[in-house]
Amino acid sequence: MRILVIHNFYQHAGGEDTVFRQEVEELEKEHDIKTLTFQNKKGWRGALQYLAYPWNIRATWKVKKIIKSFAPDIVHIHNLHYSSGPLLIRSAYQLGIPVIMTLHNFRLLCPSASLFCHGRIFTNSIYQDFPWTAVRLRVLDNSLTKTFFTAFTYWIHRKWGTWNKISKFIVLSQFSKSLFVESTLPIAEERFIVRPNSTDIIPTVRTAGSGFVYIGRLSQEKGIVPLLKAFSTLPFPLSIYGSGPQQNIVEDFAKHYKNIRYFGYQSKDLLTKAIKHAEALIVPSVCYEGMPMTIIEAYAQGIPVLASNIGILNKMVLPLYTGMHFNPYEEADIGRVVTQWEKLDKTTKRQIRENCVTEYKKHYTVKKNMDKLMDIYYEAIQQRKEKQ
Known part of the structure; x- marks a missing residue:
């Protein structure tokens, strides 16, 4: 199969980039792949x-050019924000190529993309x-201009019918699907297909670990400050990896508390x-996550997860089966759960680690994921042929 994969990189690397690279690497093993990135x-x-976001003619021209030269059977889009834009969808459709789009976030519903605002879950836009x-x-970004222009971009393409030119939307969980289906977005439920993220790691079960680890963006919606405050009162070590707007806060905590260590942005292998x-x-996290790759990688290695009781995290992490839940808004509850975990006996911890590997094999292997894709x-492709 000839597949064109399109992706827009943000200024700061994130989980969407990891998924894009991983899928391209896997697809290249058996198919003819071209990528177009912004x-x-x-x-x-x-x-x-x-400014070109709603009607990026240059990006559209690039798509037309590569489709005409490569002649793909299908186009798969991962991200369109903001140097590419939605207009390119119409070009692929006009050239008779079916388009698939993975919805890694909720930008189709809200300019926040995370359904998070001023420290709380925000669902009004739905x-x-x-x-x-x-x-x-x-x-x-607390910007009236950016918020309005992003909202306008997605709204105008809703009115133009651009989103209805996408054959299938891949969502990462049933939870995400439910939000899109109940929204005002005029797209039929059957066009949303649930397909979780995955990772290719040889499953292992460790007998014991050392300390707790956070990996991700250092920002308000990720709940990093309440986590830091909780660990500032705990005797347990916490290692933090990542970068973002709250990096200075993390660095300050690391200077004042010996049990908190900050390692910055690191390579995938090191993480x-x-x-x-x-x-x-x-x-x-205090926002609705898509499907954190870090959780899947942890499960593959038999590492339990202590997570917020919000959104998909409340489904992915099963209390005392693959980890534990806490209220991310309450530092005391974070501390309580961490302490409770530390007090579990070795047999219980060992069983939970084995459960993590079981969950990985059942839901998150690359083989199952690529077969689904x-x-x-x-x-x-078949549906587009029938329409033509």
Whole structure:
């Protein structure tokens, strides 16, 4: 099969980039793959990219050119924000190529992309035709201009029918699917297909780990500050990996508390090792996550997860089966759960680690994931042929 994969890189690397690279690497083993990527820039170049967001003719021209030369059977889009934009979808459709899109976040519903605003879950946009409440609250980078322009971009393409030119939307969980289905987005339920993320790691079960680890973006919606405050009162070690707008806060805590160590942004291999040697992975997000790759990597290595009781985390992490839940807004509850975990006996911990590997094998292996992806491709291609 000939597959064109399109992805827009953010200024800071994230989980979507990891999924994009992993899928391309796997697809290349058996198929003819071409990638078309875009990169968000800073400064005046980034401002020009943003102005072109709703109608990026240059990105559209690139898509037309590569489709005509490569002649793909299908186009798979991962991210369109913001240097590429949704207009390219229409080009692929007009050239008769079925388009698949993975929804790694909730940007189709809200300019926040995370359904998070001012420290809390924010779902108003789901039920509004145009997300005026989100604009008023400046949910994107606390900017009225950026929030409105992003909202306008997705709204105008909703009115133009651009999203209805996508054959299938891949969502990462049933939880995500339910949010899209109950929203005002005029897309039939059957076009949303649940397909979780995956990772290719040889499953192992460790007998014991050392300390707790956080890996991810250092920002408000990830709940990093309540986590730091909780560990500032605990005797247990916490290692933090990542970068983001709250990095200075993390660095300050690391200077004042010996049990908190900050390692910055690191390579994928080093992060995999960090998870492998941990007592448990901690995911304290106060927003709706898509499907954290770190949890899947932890399960593959038999590492339990202590996570928020919010959204998909409440489904992925099963209390005392693959980990434990806490209220991410309450530092005392984070501390209580961490302490409770430490007090579990060795036999219970060993069983939970084995359960993690079982969950990985059952839901998150690359083999199952890629088989599901190919089924989605073939179905989309067949449906487009029938329409033509």
